[in-house]
Amino acid sequence: MTRTEYPWLLPSAMAGPELPGDRGRSRRTVRDWVVDLTAFLCAAGIGLATLATIEADPTTSDTFVLVDSLVGAAACCALWFRRRWPVGLAVALTLLSTVEPVAAGALLVALFSVAVHRPFRPVVLVGALALAVVPVQPYLRPDPNTSFLASTIIGLLLILLVLSWGMVVRSRRQLVVSLRERAVRAETEAALRAEQAQRLAREEIAREMHDVLAHRLTLLSVHAGALEFRPDAPPAEVARAAGVIRDSAHEALQDLREIIGVLRGPRDSDGNRPQPTLATLDALVAESREAGMKVTLDNRLADPGAVPAAPGRTVYRIAQEALTNARKHAPGTEVTVAVTGGPGQGITVEVRNPAPTEPFTPVPGSGQGLIGLTERATLAGGRLDHGPAPDGGFEVRAWLPWAS
Template sequence: MTRTEYRWLLPSALADHELSGGDGGRSRRTVRDWIDDITAFLCAASIGVLALAAIDADHTTPDGVVFVDSLVGAAACCALWLRRRWPVGLAVSLTAVGIVEPVAAGALLIALFSLAVHRPFKPVAIVGAGALAVAPLQPLLRPDPTTSFIASTIIGVLLVLLVVSWGMVVRSRRQLVVTLRERARRAEAEAALRAEQAQRLAREAIAREMHDVLAHRLTLLSVHAGALEFRPDAPPAEVGRAAGVIRDSAHEALQDLREIIGVLRGPGEGDEGNRPQPTLVTLDALVEESVSAGMKVTLDNRVADPAEAPAATGRTVYRIAQEALTNARKHAPGAPVTVTVTGGPGDGLTIEVRNPAPTEPFERVPGSGQGLIGLTERATLAGGGLEHGPGPDGGFGVRAWLPWPA
């Protein structure tokens, strides 16, 4: 079975596929499989030895029959090494052998247990019903002088029911584990797909906004520039008027571009194009604003001259710190937050925002994770990278690196 076919199995079919031993049970045994097989062999051999000892102690069975019993019992125990590959055939064969051979009883019980673990309900029910039907035949053909026929039959029926029921319980538990594991894999794949889709939608939104707003301005630029190209002998007044229109259209296009980017940066930031853009220098003001709102924030800015940082890099650092502080305020209220900024020309800028787990109970605020996805996209577009995730102390951390040319 190929990896693609395996991936698209339904959860129930996938569980059956794994519990049945994969491709016909021909997969290599693991260390756990070897331990299970050796344990099963030893248990069946122990039961067979006890049965053989009881037969030999009776002194009513001929020595030749005892010798044949020992050979058949040994063969039945050795046949258990095939229980993973052919559980149905082995269980049927040992059921037939067990009618006249009490020494193979242990191997029969192990085979029925393996059948219930590795095969679905229908074959288990058929073979189990057959084992229950022939349970009275063995004490009838090979009676035990110390036990009555009824007692021997009841014990045989109860043992068959016990091992089959136990095997079905083990199979159900393994099916549950396989199903939960597959659901976890699907959940991780779907989360990654949602994150990728969110990034794609953000890029498409930027492209649509830029096209809708800038298309008109650029069309005007093209029209007036084309008029000047095809009428180089136009009067100076007309040339000046066309040049003024081109200049005004270019300025308005730049203004529209600033407004678009300001709107797309985040909710509530639509007026950003009309105010000074944040830089690395204004990071202190952001921290002071958070402290005045009741947060416990410590800023460790190790950059020698923040004013020398590139405007785009400083603005990205500011946005990362802003989003991280917002998340800490929502998801870890009351917890102290540490903001560390290091780096310089040539080494790049590194910002790290961390907070421990909150110590006081609070009402959890649901989050979609889109803010962190947007920060990752922003850092990637700036030529850097961003990592985020829970820490060993139960807190949360965000760490980003951005280039700073020398």
């Protein structure tokens, strides 16, 4: 087994992602000032408690107390440099604590900083040094109230506790950074997928435009060329050719409008298959009911058959996709389909479903259907909005133009 075969065994993989504070900061934030001040006060509090114990010993001279006070104050003040030089400061305080018990609080804070801001290897080295010199300080300056063994054990436990706590904090921060990076990457990938879906939809439109308009434009070219070739043709023949040109141009314009309003791929282009319209919306709802769905249709259009083919087909596709999504993501709920509008004011279609109340196994989806519907409605001159409803359900609302 080699490390190249198992990349998670590499030191970079074991260390985890780098944290923002690992390389220090040129300027402290408000949070940094608060944390540094808290660390300084904790170290000073431990130092003052130790100094009080030293003063209580009648065998200790005032000179030793004064030196201990100055050295302890200097060690606490040195903690303000722990962000820039955490390892060097921890090593210096480790060596200082062997002869100066008042620096113990500053040492614990420095070791915690190393565990938080440095990877595993330097933490192990500094921690091993600190653990190795623990027995030196109680041997050189024993505490009259505590035995040598007890002082050594307490020192070992405190160092292990501080290092473990710091490594846990670092691991948690690395986890948060990793999750944040993963979320950003997922959002970027989703945006790329949406962009790709829109590009594919436009390519389908372009292919359909070529297939449908090529025949119409060819007729226009043929008849226009005939008029150019025979300018002296009889008036009846000229009128007949002009009529064909006019009809072909009108049909080409109608086809172009329908293609712009409908996103339909070549695999769906079956000329013998009747295209759905708003008049067939009842059949769609009946089919959904036969499949076991609870669907309520509120069609307030006086004459659905009078709706133009392009917007009617778009309304049908929107309702079809919304019912499919409700069947996949909210089974057992009652779906409401409402269609309102009229000539001059456009057509509005709303499909709503409440949040599911019974447990179910969700069906995975790519979300490309809603993207295609949005593109379809936009290219038809309308708009489409979708998203969670206030009651926890889901709502799809679209508006399409209907000329008077």
